[in-house]
Every structure is written in structure tokens, then in C-alpha cells.
Amino acid sequence: MGQYVAPIRDMQFVLHEFLGVTEELKAMPHYAEVDADIINQVLEEGAKFTQEVIFPLNHSGDREGCHFDPATKSVTTPKGFKDAYKQYVDGGWAALACDTDFGGQGLPVVLNNSFYEMLNSANQAWSMYPGLSHGAYECLKEHGTDEQKKVYLPKLATGEWTGTMCLTEAHCGTDLGMLRSKAIPQADGSWSITGNKIFISAGEHDMAENIIHLVLARVPDAPEGSKGISLFLVPKFIPNADGQPGERNGIACGAIEEKMGIHGNSTCQMNLDGAKGWIIGQPNKGLNAMFVFMNAARLGVGMQSLGLTEVAYQNALAYAKDRIQMRSLSGPKAPDKPADPIIVHPDVRRMLLTAKAYAEGARAFSSYVALQIDRELHHPDEEVRKEAADEVALLTPIIKAFITDNGWIATSECMQVYGGHGYIAEWGMEQYVRDARINLIYEGTNTIQSLDLLGRKILMDNGAKLRKFGEKIKSFVEENGLDESLSEFVTPLGELGDKVTKLTMEIGMKAFQNPEEVGAAAVPYLRVVGHMVYSYFFAQMAKIALSKEGDFYKAKLATARFYFARLYPETAMLIRQARSGSASLMALDADLF
Template identity: 55%
Template sequence: MNAYSAPLRDLRFALHDVLELPALYARLPGSQDVTAELVDAVLEEGARFVEEVLAPLHQSADAEGCHFDPADGSVRTPQGFKAAYEQWVENGWGGLTAPEAWGGQNLPETIGSAIKEMVDAANLSWGNYPLLSHGATEALKHHGEEWQREAFLRPIVEGRYTGTMCLTEPHAGSDLGMLKTRAEPQADGSHAVTGTKIFITGGEHDLTDNIIHLVLARLPDAPAGTKGISLFIVPKFKVGRDGVQGERNAVRCGSIEHKMGIHGSATCVMNFDGAQGWLIGEPNRGLAAMFTMMNSARLGVGLQGLGLMDRAYQNALAYAKDRLQMRSPTGPKAQDKPADPIIVHPDVRRMLLTCKALSEGSRALALHGASLLDVIERSDDAATRQHADELLSFLTPIIKACLTEWAVEATSHALQCFGGHGYIREWGMEQIVRDTRITTIYEGTTGIQALDLLGRKTLQTQGVGLKHFLTMIVEFCTAHTQNPAMTEFIAPLAKSAQDWQQLTLEIGKRAGQNPEEIGAASVDYLFYSGYVVLAYWWARSVAAADAGNQPEAFKRAKRDTARFYFQRILPRTHSHAAAILSGADNLMAMAVEDF
């Protein structure tokens, strides 16, 4: 009973009107042929695939889950997944943004991100399998040797192989410096990789001929800590330098996790017992290569949050228009019915508008992040690439953490709109909430993203990415200073930007006196930053709608939603600022034994 329709109108609006991507593509080498008409055609085909193939498997996959056979360590995905993957490959979706040299179509990442949003909204469990293949493609493209790209990257692009990312160990989660997996050099230039990795998405399945594990491990002479980590390509079936697939490698799935959600996505314990692996990148420099894959995955998980927000909102909106309960406080609205639809009630509107404001604003933010990837990959100007890289580095933890945390809030509101029906499985809302909650954890928890944003991406860089975004806000506000239709948005946006800058300086000053101030402030600073960033994208959305050829009803809806965001959600920054300025003592003063 839970439905999904691809939000093509709003995707086109975000891509063409808000971000003005056709003009960007015209400036980027290798993208000049990507017209608005081409983008629309790709989106329409993508919508058809997710609505007809993936969405019908959404609830059945949750009920069935994956099947693990302890006799041989094999995993069978839910019914329909393999056929859907075969159709995905046949239609070329897996290679949409991959380089033409390796069999891809070389379309911009922004288009791939729009498709990914639809995939994850339609069926998040299924979407997890190609997610890390994209990250493996990026890692091999940037760090692999030529023969490795031919032997491993090409089959991934062709859809014959999928990729995984193997970081976490039972004793070492986010603290990668503690990992123990080892790699012993072999006479043929390969390495024997031994160790156990946990929480490996798609570590074993029945969708492809081979699975390529990118594994962090230590060489025998590696220094301690993160400076002694290398990255290895470890295939399920051995692959030599000639690209020929051989016998089964010494890697096996030991079990799959029984999770609260995404039941159709196999989360595996992977045991490596002297498995053949090939070093990718330089020895002891594995984190640099892995972060290429990890940052791709973090942006991808942000898109998962976006897709789930939108799906939840669609279903809650449909229910709120249909469900009859009580009368409007200002008198009957449905005179011919025994009660009014619940969408007339202020609190239901509060929940729906929160979903709408967070999801539509997040769409512009997420696609902006993808457009920065396109600039980094395609621009022929070094300064332009550096600027885009610095800005994306700053925005990545915001996109990953805020979009998934906002998805938890939005999907919870959407479920609440259903009342008692919300927690009944047949309506499908409780599944979306369960699936969504996981996205805030994998690929780096919200706390990890917050520390990355404040510590590494802001204070350690003297705020270079923050300054870039503040410049965007100042330029936009200056351009619309004389526009009376934008006054209600420009004034609070400009004030928020000034406060953001001053708050950051204050945190930096306090951190110089007490390093614990960073950890104490980080999550509140993450949300503070996210709300200001989203305010910018809502203001830009209103300006773009006013200037475009959209129907009047569409323009009104954008302005009304932006007004709701600025008046009811953006003020949350005040409470986050108050928490930050309260300092670290209220967190750290209590003795451990007093908890």
C-alpha cells in the first residue's frame, strides 16, 4: 500500500532553474553535449525503471530479507532483486557516469545523483548494491594502476562485478588506527590478506559473477596507527594481471546481520584467510585512496536520506488528503462529507510542511554537491577545481549527516500523519522509518561527521570552505537587495550568515583554550550550519521560481514553503547556538561513576 512516484518536476526545477546546470555543462569540457533535453530524457527513463521495476519490490524485500547458507557462506537476495539488477545492467544504468574509456557513458555526476535519489526512494535495500560499486569505480579511477582498471574497473562498469568497502573490524569502528588485518607480500607481487571485517554492505550476494572488496590492511613493516594502513583489492574470485577470473579466493562470508531495516541489503561479516589481494595506491597510504571511495559513499548516503524523505512525504500527503477526521477549526471544508480531510488541521500541516521544506531544500543542496564533483572532474582550470574541492570538502559532512538526520525527523512526522495506521506494516510507513534510522549510522555516524566538519574541515583549514559558502550567500543577498519580493528571505539569510561566521570564530577561540570544546560543540555546529545552508537554497529556489516559466501554483508553493522554513525551522539555529555557547563543562564535569 506504500507508493512512490519519481519527483520529476522538482528534479527538473532544481537542475535547470535553481542550479542552472545546462549553463555549467556548456562550460565544462566533455559535457557540452549534455543539454536540458538529454537530462530530461534520462530522468524520464530512470523514473520508469524505478517505478516499474524497483518500487514493487520495496515491501516484499523487507518481509523476505536475505538468505544466508552457513554451509558455503553464500547469500541469496530477495526475490526479484537479481532480475532487477540484470535489467539495470542491460539498460546501462551502472555505467551512467563512468568514463567512456572503461565502458561508461561519462554523463555528469549530477544526473547520476538524480537517478540515485529515485533508486533509493523506490527501493533502498536494492540501491545499496550498486552504491559501493560507484565508490569502487572512483577509487580505481583515481588510484589504481592501468592493469587494475582494466581487470577490475571495467567489469564493475559493465555490471559483471560489484564493489565493497571493507574498513570496520570487531574491535575497531571509526578508530581505523586500531585495525589488525594484515597483508603479507607474495612472490607474484600480490599479497595474502588475513583478517575479519564486519558491517560490509553487499559483501556477499547472488547478483554478479564476482565481488571486488577494497580492504584496509597493514603490511608487515607498517608503522602504527593510521599512517600504517594500505588498501588492497581482494576479489571473491581471483583475478590476475591479465584480467582473467580464476578460482575461488580465500574470502568468505561468515554471517549476515539481522538488522532493524534495509532487510534486502546483505550486511556481512567477511573473513579473509590469506586471500589474494593487490595493493592499490602507495604502501601505507591506503586511507587517501579509501577516502575517495568513502566520500563518494557519504554523498550517496545523503541522497538516500533525501529519497526516503520524499517517499515518506508523498505517502503522508496522499493519506492526509484522503483521511477524514473532525472538522476544521474555522468551519467545515468538505461540506458533502461527514468530516474534513486531516490536511485542514494546523498540526498535520506542520508535519507535512516540515517534510516538504526539508526534502525539497535538501534536493538543491545534494545536487549542488554533485555539481561540484563535476567541476572537480571536468574543469580545465586548476583554481576552479581547487575552489570546488574545498567547498565540497566542507559540504560533504553536512550533506551526509543533515540529510539523514532530517530524514529521521521527516519520516517520523510522515508516519505520525497516519496515526495508528502508521505503525501497521501494511501501510509501509514503519519500514521507511526503520530504513531511514540506519542511514545516520553507516558511512560515518552523525557524531563523526560533525567532528569532521568542525575540527578538520573548518578549524584546521582556517575555514576555507566556510568562507566560500559565506561568499555565495553575500553575493546572492547583494544581487537581490533591491528586490522587494525577496526581502523577507534576504534579511534573515544575511543575518544568519554573519552569526554563523561569528559563532565559528568564538568556537575556535574557546577550542584554543580547551580542546574538548570542539567535541562539545560539533553536533550543534553541524545542525546550525545545515540550517543556514538550507536557508540559502530555499532563498535561491524562490528567486529561481519567480524568474522562471513555472506555473503560478508552483511558484506560490515554493514561496509558501520557503516562508515556513524561514519562520519555523531556521530559528532552530538559536537553540543550537545557545547549546554551543554553554560550553563543554556541562558535558564533561560529571564524574564517570556518577552516571
């Protein structure tokens, strides 16, 4: 069923040539031993594992789905999932970016990021089981007690246990302030938690011996709204004194959902009936702690769509070279055949290049942000850590929303390359589209990401973080503005940078008078900034490509040119939409819709 070959060459280009990652890591004692050889070896081993073990389960997992047994309240994952997970744990893959203190391999986030792209290209539904464990690990590491860390982190690091986030309830997803699950303190220092959660990915499954739920609930007399939410650690099996899974806890799956896609992942309704839990961090500060998890998850969702974009592209490309249909408009290109391969047709190329450019843009972007996370966590200079943290905060909602919007577009274009065959399940393309669709929704809808970017990350600090990032762009434009060979990239980049500055100020001014202006502008605004980031990265990558010889660089240059010719022009639309204001949205009374 289709094919997947990890794009190691492009990953190496991004890591070594675009980011100069080994130099960057050298500046961090924590990663002193990570050199180019280690990086390349992990990429190659990761490619083998994901191609050979995980990818073959993607289509079958979609067709089979998960099965829930109401009698035992257990979930059976699709055939092969459990065995693949054992290989994943045994191979040490879960531990890649976890700390050596807790049994991890201590490798950088930026490298784990590439591996995570491969996992998601190979099988998004499967990758969601371990994907959430890492967020739970990060959250506990930052907010857990020493005792909690000792018991849980090694198990999460190795992947023997998996993790979940239990946030959503039937009546509230975006608006967590409304949640109703209750936690009552117990004499032994634990809490008794009762409530019903929905949409819990990997909430129940048969792949690991224990599942660690991170659950949001209210303590008695908690303030109303989001300031009265606490975070609890609720294991499926309560660990014994020896750290092994013991007594079954009062949290269980009540049902799994029938969904549009990611059928191989169990989306669970979880019922807590006096489940034993332990508080993570302070009472009523749960959302704060959960945001560590959430931010990791948001970056992860962006990677899911990058993964899908890449694998959809590879398959569409293979089909476009193989399928013959019609002659080229400029005369036969395969005169020995009854028709030309469809890759000769300009619009087929447009569809392919859209996916290629969005994959390569997302790879550069997400790797850049992953490296910033390494710097935020481990750079010895506090100033650098602070700056990196600011950039990560600024760029996280863009990773989540821009890459997933683009992934939706790109997987759909790749499916379209197949014509009618794209709609048929057997060919595997329609699964990528269905799987890609969830990424615009979960971990905060893309609208929420846009509001986070424009409202919280930009307007709330008067544009300081954006300005900092903009200065990097400005320097690049100034340094390269006189280089004629680069002007096709640098000129539109410089123009867009100026337009973003102007647009941000304009919306900021309007928002003073009318807060609805933020909501009206946020979605197109995020995409404009996303394009500014991609323009910046494509200009840099084009500069590198121009300085080198060979087919890889020719292709990179062509992709950058395509980006500026065909994708960048979206900014002309987006800026008009962002400037059009709230009046046309708010004028109509709800009853007159």
C-alpha cells in the same frame, strides 16, 4: 504497497532553473554533448525504471530479508532483487556516470545524482548493492594501476561486478587505526590477507557474478595507528587471463546481521583467510586512497535519506488527502463527507511540509554539490577545479549528517501522519523510518561528520573554505537586500550568515584553550551551518519562484516560507547549544553517571 512517482518536475527545476546546469556543463568540454534533452530523457527513463522495476521490491524485500546458508557461505537476496539487477545492468544504469574509456556513458555526476535519488526512494536496501560499486570504481580509477583499471573498471562500470568497502572490525569502526587484518607480501607481487571484517554491506549476494572487495589491512612492520593502514583489492573470484571470474578466493561470508532495517541488503561478516589481494596505491597510505571511496559513500548516504524523505512524503500526502477524520477548526471543508480529509489540520500540514521542505532543500543542496564535483573533475580552469574541490570538501559532511538527521525527522513525521496505521508494517511507513535510521550511523557517524566539518574542514584552515562559501551568501544578500519582495528570505539569511561567522570565531578561540570545546560544539554547529546552506538555497529558489507564474512556483514559494517560519528557528536553539561550552558535558566523573 504505497506509491512512488519520481519528482521529475522538481528535479528539472533544480537542474535547469536553480543550477542552470546545461550552461554550467557547456563550460566543460568533457560534457560538451550533454544538453537539456539528454538530461530530461534520462530523468524520464530513470523514473520509469525505478518506479516500475525497483520500487515494487521495496516492501517485500523488507519483509523477506536476506538468507544466509552457512554450508555454502552464500547469501540469497529477496525475491526479485536479482532479476531487477539484471535489468539495471542491461539498461546501462550502472554505467551512467562512468567514463566512456571504461564502458561508461560519461554523463555528469549531477545527473547521476538525480537518478540515485530515485533509486533510493524506490528501494534503499536494493540500491546499496550497486551504490557501493560506484565508490569502488572511483577509488580504483584514482588510485589503481593501469592493469587494475583495465581488468576491474569496465566490470564495475557496467555493473557486472559489484564492489564493497571492508573497513570495520569488531573492535574498531570509527577508530580504524586499531585495525588488525594483516597482509603478507607474496613472491608474485600479490598479498596474502587474513582478518575478520564486520558490517560489510553487500559483502556477499547472488546478484552479480563477482564481488570486488576493497580491504584495509596492515603490511608487516607497518607503523601503529592510522598511518600504518594499506588498501587492497580482493576479488571474490580471481579474474582469469581473459578477465572472467576464475578461482574462488579466500574471502567468505561468515554470517549476516539481523538489523533494524535495510533488511533487503546483506550486512556481512567477512572472513579473510590468506585471501589473495593486490595493493591499491602505496603501502601505509591506504586510508588516503579509501577516502575517495568514503567521500563518495558519504554523499551517497545523504542521497539515501533524501530518497526516503521524498517517498515518505509522497505517501503521507496521499494518505492525508484521503483519510477523513475530524472537522477543520475553521469549519467543515468537505461538508458532503462525515469528516474532513486530515490535510485540513494545521499540524498535519506542519508534518507534511517539514518533509516537503527537507526533501526540496536536500535536492537543491545535493544537486549543487554534485555539480561542484563535475566542476572539480572536469572544469578546464584549474582555479575553478580547486575552488569546487574545496566546496565539496566543506559540504560533504553537511550532506551526510544534515540530510540524514532531517531524513530521520521527516520519515518519522510522515509515519505520524498515518496515526496508528503508521506503526503497522503493512502500510509501509515504518520501514522508511527503520531504513532511515542507519544513515545517521554508517560511513562515519553524524558526530564524526560534525568533527570533520568543524575540526578538519573549518578550524584547520582558519575558516578559509567557509569564508569563501560565505562570500557567495554575502553577495546574494547584498544584491537582493533592497528587494522588498525578497526581504522575508534575505533578512534571516543575512542574519544567520553573520551569526555563523561569529559563532565560528568564538568556538575557534575557545578551542585554543580547551580542545574539548570542539567536541562539545560540533554537532549543533554542523546543523547551524546546514541551515545557513538551506536558507541560502531556499532564498534563491524563492527568488526564482517569485519571478514566475504557475502552481509549481506558488508551491515552491510556500515551501520556502514554511522553511523560514518553522525549520529555520531551530538555529536559535542550536546556537545556544553550540555556545554552551564543554563544562556541562565534561564536569561529571564517568563513575558518577
